[in-house]
Amino acid sequence: MADPPLLELRGVSRLYRPRRSLLARGPEVVALDGVSLRIAQDESLGVVGESGAGKSTLTRIILRLERPDAGQILYRGADVARFGPGALRAFRARVQIVFQDPQAALNPRMTAEEIVTEPMLVHRDTVGLDRRGRRARVAELIETVGLRPDHLRRFPHELSGGQRQRIGIARALAAGPELLLLDEPTSALDVSAQAQVLNLLIDLQDRLGLGYLFISHDLAVVRYLCDRIALIRQGRLVEEGPAAQIFDAPRTACARRLIDAAPDLGAPLRSAGRTTGTD
Amino acid sequence: MPPLMPPLLEIRDLHLTMATRDGPAQVLTGVALRIARGEIWGLVGESGCGKTLTGLSVPRLVPCPPAHYPAGEVRLDGEDLMALSERRMRALRGRRIGMILQDPATSLNPTMRIGDQLADVALAAARHDPALLGPGPARTAARALAATMLDRVGIASARQRLSAWPHEFSGGMRQRVLIAMALIGAPDLLIADEPTSALDVPVQAQILALMQGMAADRGLGMILITHSMGVVARACSHVAVMYAGSIVETGPVVEVLDRPAHPYTRALMAAVPGRHTPRGTLRALPGTVPDLLAAPPGCRFAPRCPRATPACRAARPPLRPLGAGHAVACAHPDAPAHG
Numbered sequence A: 001m002a003d004p005p006l007l008e009l010r011g012v013s014r015l016y017r018p019r020r021s022l023l024a025r026g027p028e029v030v031a032l033d034g035v036s037l038r039i040a041q042d043e044s045l046g047v048v049g050e051s052g053a054g055k056s057t058l059t060r061i062i063l064r065l066e067r068p069d070a071g072q073i074l075y076r077g078a079d080v081a082r083f084g085p086g087a088l089r090a091f092r093a094r095v096q097i098v099f100q101d102p103q104a105a106l107n108p109r110m111t112a113e114e115i116v117t118e119p120m121l122v123h124r125d126t127v128g129l130d131r132r133g134r135r136a137r138v139a140e141l142i143e144t145v146g147l148r149p150d151h152l153r154r155f156p157h158e159l160s161g162g163q164r165q166r167i168g169i170a171r172a173l174a175a176g177p178e179l180l181l182l183d184e185p186t187s188a189l190d191v192s193a194q195a196q197v198l199n200l201l202i203d204l205q206d207r208l209g210l211g212y213l214f215i216s217h218d219l220a221v222v223r224y225l226c227d228r229i230a231l232i233r234q235g236r237l238v239e240e241g242p243a244a245q246i247f248d249a250p251r252t253a254c255a256r257r258l259i260d261a262a263p264d265l266g267a268p269l270r271s272a273g274r275t276t277g278t279d
Numbered sequence B: 001m002p003p004l005m006p007p008l009l010e011i012r013d014l015h016l017t018m019a020t021r022d023g024p025a026q027v028l029t030g031v032a033l034r035i036a037r038g039e040i041w042g043l044v045g046e047s048g049c050g051k052t053l054t055g056l057s058v059p060r061l062v063p064c065p066p067a068h069y070p071a072g073e074v075r076l077d078g079e080d081l082m083a084l085s086e087r088r089m090r091a092l093r094g095r096r097i098g099m100i101l102q103d104p105a106t107s108l109n110p111t112m113r114i115g116d117q118l119a120d121v122a123l124a125a126a127r128h129d130p131a132l133l134g135p136g137p138a139r140t141a142a143r144a145l146a147a148t149m150l151d152r153v154g155i156a157s158a159r160q161r162l163s164a165w166p167h168e169f170s171g172g173m174r175q176r177v178l179i180a181m182a183l184i185g186a187p188d189l190l191i192a193d194e195p196t197s198a199l200d201v202p203v204q205a206q207i208l209a210l211m212q213g214m215a216a217d218r219g220l221g222m223i224l225i226t227h228s229m230g231v232v233a234r235a236c237s238h239v240a241v242m243y244a245g246s247i248v249e250t251g252p253v254v255e256v257l258d259r260p261a262h263p264y265t266r267a268l269m270a271a272v273p274g275r276h277t278p279r280g281t282l283r284a285l286p287g288t289v290p291d292l293l294a295a296p297p298g299c300r301f302a303p304r305c306p307r308a309t310p311a312c313r314a315a316r317p318p319l320r321p322l323g324a325g326h327a328v329a330c331a332h333p334d335a336p337a338h339g
Ligand SMILES: Nc1ncnc2c1ncn2[C@@H]1O[C@H](COP(=O)(O)OP(=O)(O)OP(=O)(O)O)[C@@H](O)[C@H]1O
Pocket: A016, A017, A018, A029, A030, A031, A049, A050, A051, A052, A053, A054, A055, A056, A057, A058, B167, B168, B169, B170, B171, B172, B173, B198, B200
C-alpha cells in the first residue's frame, strides 16, 4: 500500500462571525468551505486565489492556530485533532511557516542567532540538542540559507529584506520540519532577493525532500516553483492539478481569468492601455 | 509659443545624507525626475536603493535629523516644497499629494472602523476643497464617498463594510483600504510605495486600471514604487531605475523595457521569472547594494558589473540622453537602436 501523503485536508470548513457591536454579531463569513487537498513529501503545492479567498486561513487551520468548523486534517495519515500533547508538539515541530513580511515576522529585539535558536528551545524534546549542538546547528542553517556567520550577530533591521527572509527560512528549518507553509514569502522582496529565495527553496527541497504549501499572487513565481496548483475562490477549491495543465489548459473560467490578468514579462510589451502624458 | 508650464512635479539634483551610528550615509546622490500630469512613473530598483526615501522626500515625511538635504529642489507646479512652512505642507498632504506608505500594517488604526477612518480623510480634504463632498451634511457625504471609494478598489458590499474593523479584513483588503484612503482626497500627485504587491492579480489589475483612469481623466500624476517589472510594463507610462541613491536609467516604458541600456536594468529584468523559466535557472544579481557609508567612487554599480572598466571607477557617469526620452548613466551602455 502506498504511504499516506504528508498532509491531507478532508472537507475543511471555517466560518467567522464578526462582531457588529458588543452584543450583535454580523452575518457569517465563510472563509473555507469544504476544502480537500493533499501534499506529498518532496512536492510543492501552489495555492492561488483572490484576496480574501481563504489562503491565510488555510495556513492557520493547518498549524492548529484555529480549529476547523468541519473536516479533518491528517498528517501522515493520522488525524491531527486526536493528537495528544506529545504528538501535537512533534507535529508543531514538523510543520513550520514563513510569512510574507520578514520585518514584521521577526522579533526586532532578538539577534538573528537568537531568532534561529528559538524553535530549538521551544521544541527541545523533539529536537533534542544541547547548547553546543544548537550552536552547531545554527551555524549549519545559516550556511544552508546562504548567509555568513557574522550575520548571526545582527538584529533584523540591520539586514536587507532578502537576508531577513533567509533568517525567517532558517528559523522555519531549525526544528527539522517536513512541511513548510510559505505565505507570500517573496512578495515583500525585490526581484533579486526573490530570485535568491526561490532558488534557495528549490535547493532545500532537492536536498531535504521538504513538502511546500506555497501561497503567492505572482503566477510566474508559482509556476517557477510548484508542481501542482490549487485555486481557491471564496473558500472553495475550484480547480486543482499539475501546474502545466492549470496554466496551459485551465478548465474553469475563474482560473482563466486569473491567468489572463497576470502581467507577463515573457510576452512582448503592448502599448495599449498605457497612459501617456497629457501635458 | 505658449509660455512654458512647469511640470506637476520636478525633483532636481536631490541629495540626502542620513546620520547613522557609523557616520553619514549618502543615501540620495542627485536624484532627478520630471513628472507631467497624467504620467505614471514606475520607480524600480533593489531594496535599499533609495526609492522609499525619494518618495517620502516629496511630501517632506523624512525626519530631519537624522536626514539632511545638502542640495536639491522639489517643486510642485513650480512651487518650492522645501521652502514651505510646515503648516502649508500639512495642508498639501492628503489633498494635493496622496501617499500610500510601504508598511500597511502600521498605517490603519486598529481601534477605528474602516468607514470612519476613510470619512475622516475625506472631511479633512474637504476643508480645503469643499467641492469634494458637495452640498448637504458633510459627515453623510463623507461616508457616501468612503463607500464609493471602497467599491472602486474592489471591496464587495462596500456600504456594509464601512462598519468593519481592520482585523476583520484580509491583508489584501486592508491594503485596498489604504489605496482608497490615498485617493479619497482627489490628489494631483500620488506617491504609492509598493501598493499592489499584496494583492491578487485581478484586483491588482483593477487598482492599476483605476489609477490609469485617474491619470487619463483627471491628470493625476503618479510615482509608483514597485518591485514588479510586470506592473511597470502594464501600468506605467515611464520608468526610472534607481541604483544606490541615483537614477541610472529613465524614459518611456516602451523604450526602457524593450531596449534596456544599463547593465543594472538588464540584470534586474533577468531576475524575474517569466512564464516558461525552467525550475532552478533564475539568475539573481551577484553581490549586494554597496554600503552607502563607503560607496565606491565612480559608478556605484561597478563592483557588480560584468562590463566595468577602469574608466567606470574613475568618474561617475552622468545621465546621457539616448533619444526618444530615454537616458542612461553608464560609460558603456547597450546602444539601443532607435528607428
Ligand atoms: N478574525 C476574523 N474575523 C472576521 N473575518 C475574518 C477574520 N479573519 C479572516 N476573515 C475573513 O476570512 C476571509 C479569508 O481571509 P484570509 O486572510 O484567509 O484571506 P487570504 O486568501 O489570505 O487573502 P489575502 O490574499 O488578501 O491575504 C476574508 O473574507 C476575511 O475577511
